[in-house]
Amino acid sequence: MAKEQLIIFDTTLRDGEQSPGASMTREEKLRIARQLEKMHVDIIEAGFPAASNGDFEAVRSVAEAIKDSRIAALCRTSDQDISRALEALKPARAGRIHTFIATSPLHMEKKLRMAPEDVIIAAKNAVRFARNGIDDVEFSCEDAGRSEMDFLCRIVETVIKEGATTINIPDTVGYNVPRQYADRICQLRERVPNSDKVIWSVHCHNDLGLAVANSLAAVIAGARQVECTINGLGERAGNAALEEVVMAVRTRQDIFPCDTRIDATHIVPASKLVSSVTGFPVQPNKAIVGANAFAHESGIHQDGVLKHRETYEIMRAEDVGWNTNKLVLGKHSGRTAFRARLKELGIEVDSEQVLNTAFTRFKELADKKHEIFDEDLHALMSEDVVTP
Numbered sequence: 001m002a003k004e005q006l007i008i009f010d011t012t013l014r015d016g017e018q019s020p021g022a023s024m025t026r027e028e029k030l031r032i033a034r035q036l037e038k039m040h041v042d043i044i045e046a047g048f049p050a051a052s053n054g055d056f057e058a059v060r061s062v063a064e065a066i067k068d069s070r071i072a073a074l075c076r077t078s079d080q081d082i083s084r085a086l087e088a089l090k091p092a093r094a095g096r097i098h099t100f101i102a103t104s105p106l107h108m109e110k111k112l113r114m115a116p117e118d119v120i121i122a123a124k125n126a127v128r129f130a131r132n133g134i135d136d137v138e139f140s141c142e143d144a145g146r147s148e149m150d151f152l153c154r155i156v157e158t159v160i161k162e163g164a165t166t167i168n169i170p171d172t173v174g175y176n177v178p179r180q181y182a183d184r185i186c187q188l189r190e191r192v193p194n195s196d197k198v199i200w201s202v203h204c205h206n207d208l209g210l211a212v213a214n215s216l217a218a219v220i221a222g223a224r225q226v227e228c229t230i231n232g233l234g235e236r237a238g239n240a241a242l243e244e245v246v247m248a249v250r251t252r253q254d255i256f257p258c259d260t261r262i263d264a265t266h267i268v269p270a271s272k273l274v275s276s277v278t279g280f281p282v283q284p285n286k287a288i289v290g291a292n293a294f295a296h297e298s299g300i301h302q303d304g305v306l307k308h309r310e311t312y313e314i315m316r317a318e319d320v321g322w323n324t325n326k327l328v329l330g331k332h333s334g335r336t337a338f339r340a341r342l343k344e345l346g347i348e349v350d351s352e353q354v355l356n357t358a359f360t361r362f363k364e365l366a367d368k369k370h371e372i373f374d375e376d377l378h379a380l381m382s383e384d385v386v387t388p
């Protein structure tokens with residue numbers, strides 16, 4: 001049976017940009033948008049046009065330049081916000097209005113200072129107004145992760161009647177755990193009339209380090225759009241990392257009933273681009289895109305990978321855009337990896353005695369240095385070192 005599509009909605013340029021210190025110029029947004037388009041990201045959220053003239057221009061430029069991904073613009077529920085977003089999206093081949101309002105008791109009372117009934121009215125009017133200007137409208141219940149289920153069902157039912165095409169259930173403060181979050185999605189799909197007429201979307205923040213786990217649990221529960229960012233960039237602890245969501249779904253096709261359209265070979269270049277534009281380094285042990293994600297140092301692991309890479313690798317480094325996996329030479333490395341690296345460097349060692357001497361010197365050096373580089377090996381293998 002053909003797999004269903006899991007829609008990837010990238011919000012690096014909007015929620016990612018909300019990360020303190022990560023604001024981007026129009027040109028920088030354009031460069032990243034082109035890379036996302038090349039990766040076959042389905043929807044690129046380019047910004048929040050009502051936030052500033054600069055962001056309006058950036059959304060407009062992305063809408064002009066990008067033709068193979070849908071462009072989304074964020075707005076609150078006011079007519080002014082929505083009109084500004086519609087204006088910015090005018091040049092888009094395919095656009096989406098993404099309107100939101102908070103639905104948790106805490107946000108409604110303390111932040112919006114609105115009665116729940118008025119929040120429902122604002123949501124209803126916003127979706128109706130947006131649908132007059134565009135046929136693709138996403139509605140988000142901000143802080144849905146802490147909202148009451150009965151209220152969520154009511155507001156979602158209202159906006160579906162007004163023509164919302166995607167319903168997003170954000171865990172805005174990263175408070176949910178996977179089972180609970182998946183249960184929210186299941187309940188909404190079961191209880192809201194016409195729930196099968198819309199795409200259910202998830203948007204998870206990483207305050208407890210659960211953004212990807214929550215997103216994946218929700219996909220198993222029926223969500224078919226995941227909102228995410230490159231390198232997990234985003235407010236506070238960030239958003240769900242696109243590269244982790246995409247590769248988890250692709251690697252575990254035995255579990256997921258859907259797959260994305262992402263060309264994963266563009267993931268590492270995208271990660272490097274976002275890191276260089278924002279100045280936010282990627283931690284070495286970050287899944288998929290960290291420098292050590294496909295590096296092996298211990299002798300047992302290196303020996304295993306040299307014999308059969310699947311012994312310690314569940315994905316191929318090349319499939320996500322690395323040149324190859326990396327056997328890092330250090331104090332845990334064994335003779336097999338040592339000999340293999342020498343061979344790669346064009347250094348053939350015929351004599352076991354020479355290899356033993358060189359390997360002993362290598363271990364002594366590795367005790368003093370974190371990593372042994374190719375230059376170290378060349379020095380080590382110079383004649384006076386290995387000639388007995």
Ligand code: KIV
Binds near residue numbers: 140141142170205
């Ligand atoms: O985290 C959140 O709730 C958001 C919404 C605006 C979708 O970013």
Ligand code: ZN
Binds near residue numbers: 170
């Ligand atoms: Zn968010």
